Amino acid sequence: MNAARDEEAGLPGTGGELGRQRSSIPSFLFISFMLFMLTSHNGDEFLARHQYQEALKSLTYQLGNFTGWMNGTSSEFSVPDRDSALEMLLDDFDIQGSILNPQDASYYSNVTGFIHGAAHYHNITPSALSNNASAPWNSHAQAYMAGANETAILEVFGGWNWTATDKMALSVVEKLPTYANGSTLSDTISLVHGRIELTDANTNADLRLEFEGVHFILNGSIYGLAEPRGHNIDIRLLPSLVPVSSKNDTSLLIEPELTSRINKLKNLIDAGIIDQDSSSDDPPKSSCPFTFYAQLQPVNAPEYLMQELEDELQKPTGIWTISPPKLVANGLLVSKECGVMFEMNDTEGLRSRTFFRKVTAYAGLSGLVYLALLILFSRQSERSRTPSGLARVSRWMFLTQSTVDSVSFAGHITFAILAEGRPSISLVAPAFLACVLFVYEAQFSVLIHQIQLPEDVDTSPSVPATPVSPVQGNEAAESQPSPNEQAPRQPTRTIPTTPPDNPVHTSFISFFFHHIRTDPQARLWMMLFVFLTFIVRVILSPILSMIFVGITYSFIWLPQIMRSARRGRTSGLSKEYIVGTTICRLWLALYFLACPKNVLDIEPRRWVYVLAAFVCLQGTVLILQEYIGPAFFLPKHLLKVKTYDYHPMLPLADPEAPEQSLGDCVICMDAIIVDSRGRSVSSEKERDADNEGGSKKFEGLFSGLQKGIETAGARRTYSLAPCSHLFNICPQCRRPLPPL
Secondary structure, X not given: OHHHHHHHHOOOOOOHHHHOOOOHHHHHHHHHHHHHHHHOOOOHHHHHHHHHHHHHXXXXXXXXXXXXXXXXXXXXXXXXXXXXXXXXXXXXXXXXXXXXXXXXXXXXXXXXXXXXEEEEEEEXXXXXXXXXXXXXXXXXXXXXXXXXXXXXXXXXXXXXXOOOEEEEEEEEEEEOOXXXXXXXXXXXXXXXXXXXXXXXXXXXXXXEEEEEEEEEOOOOEEEEEEEEXXXXXXXXXXXXXXXXXXXXXXXXXXXXXXXXXXXXXXXXXXXXXXXXOHXXXXXXXXXXXXXXXXXXXXXXXXXXXXXXXXXXXXXXXOOOOOOOOOOOEEEEEEEOOOOEEEEEEEEEEEEHHHHHHHHHHHHHHHHHHHHHHHXXXXXXXXXXXXXXXXXXXXXXXXXXXXXXXXXXXXXXHHHHHHHOHHHHHHHHHHHHHHHHHHHHHHHHHHHHHHHHHXXXXXXXXXXXXXXXXXXXXXXXXXXXXXXXXXXXXXOOOOOOOOOOOOOOOOOHHHHXXXXXXXXXXXXXXXXXXXXXXXXXXXXXXXXXXXXXXXXXXXXXXXXXHHHHHHHOOOOOOOHHHHHHHHHHHHHHHHHHHHOOOOXXXXXXXXXHHHHHHHHHHHHHHHHHHHHOOOOOOOOHHHOOOOOOOOOOOOOOOOOOOOOOEEEEOOOOOOEEEOOHHHOXXXXXXXXXXXXXXXXXXXXOHHHHHHHHHHHHHHHOOEEEOOOOOEEEOOHHHHOOOOOO
């Protein structure tokens, strides 16, 4: 009988052809296609393996030539001497350091970590130097650029905006050179490799350069080569950058390093571990090769104290050490082939171990924040799990927050993969909690959608209009029964029982869209595919990340405010949930967009304070809707829903009585006692007239708002039903009635 009733009512998925089971083959094919698109790499692994093999051949060739040059045998390679003009140019910028007294001052012996500072662009092409003779280093720069071909410079200059570059950042790893058996080759010179990033101030784009260099520990000098990504750095040329007195010592480091890289590459190829670098497909922004020179600033600490600090950073034991001094360095990035020079100053460095501890502290705090969000959500979902509670909340509010949590989960997981080591383990905690919160919020929003689905159904039947003559129209109007006599009609739906004779052969695209539109599983997989693609793009693009944060945080509470005002019902959200969620959400946003020393080194954005104020305003409005009214901020002519007021202003029977009673409750038969704030408007005016002298100073917007909240709270102690029955709103009326 139920099936027949559903079929007659025209409900989908019941009876006849509408209840026909769809074939699982199209869904299986669609899911296979989506998985293929997600996992297919278009032969990237094969190309990466080929690149590994080519790199192995190149390193083997370089090692053979360099060994021949070191032994004095026949070789196609030779290391040139350092340019004397460059040495004077480095002296102009105070790049070359000196050996200090180890009892008074010292240098950092290990610069593994991050160094960033301001970059100042200088055009050192011969034509530009002739027009800028006022610079104190002009003559030495002209001697260094003598013989440069400006036509060749334009060919390799590239499309990068050098003049807009104002920031330079280094991310380097330092290690002492070792032999194949693991013994240390030198204690005074170490190898440094990493990357250098130049930032465009106009577009916030980055030009990434691969870096290989050497660090002289005794005098704090760093010399290295920098090339754009995709260009291999020939470390055999490193001895040509150092002073002539250190050329032989530097040359001794190259052969063991080449041998180590060859063995490592062979092991990777044999093990089948191929790193697919997707960034190599991007076109290079410039082809300019650079040489980098940096000088560490000395710290006012003896060498033995700095060595204790370094040992504690590498292998923590809990012993007392001095506070880490500030890591400061001045640098010069020069490209003779492009006539470009950048001066780096106002730097600030952060050691890797210190950074990892900072990441661990952030992971702990963010994990506590997400744990608080999860507890707040679970408590609120228990309160709103009834059908009436689910009908009051907005599913878009929870969908917005679930989207934020999904991006946070993906970002924390990506951060954990890039961080490696112990910090990556700590980042799993906030990622896991964000994932759990995302799943619960998504499920809750689906449940809300199921409860609120009848709201979107148009219950008015559509009657086709048939043209009638005026005479027929008048006769029909005379014979039409009154509204009380007219019986309600149930709309009927005609269900075809036979298929069409000539089936239409549709294209694959039409079938694809029709399948997505009609099959819930295909629609789910399509939404998942688009969602994952969008999340990946948001994480990788800084501009999209900022736009995403601005849009999602602007709609944290706004959908709920709009639904409450439109439906004329309060949200039912507790103040605990609103205040706690607002604080936790804003903590995450303000940490990355307002804190200048966050773990991702994101620059502060001033607009985040406006965004935070807007979110707090939304939370305040949402709380006020519970006390003043769902649409208290809207003019009366904009109100669409006219709801019945169960708490009207009622006049008191005897305003002079000691107990202000409105009568007896029809349920528990107790007297309904109200505070004087719940009396009628006339009594309020009388009381205001009596206290006119002492209350004038409290007049204004905030005093009126407070009075409205207090009055609304007093009126919520009773309810007046449409049948004029007055009853209490208290636990007394919820007790079972005594037997008659």
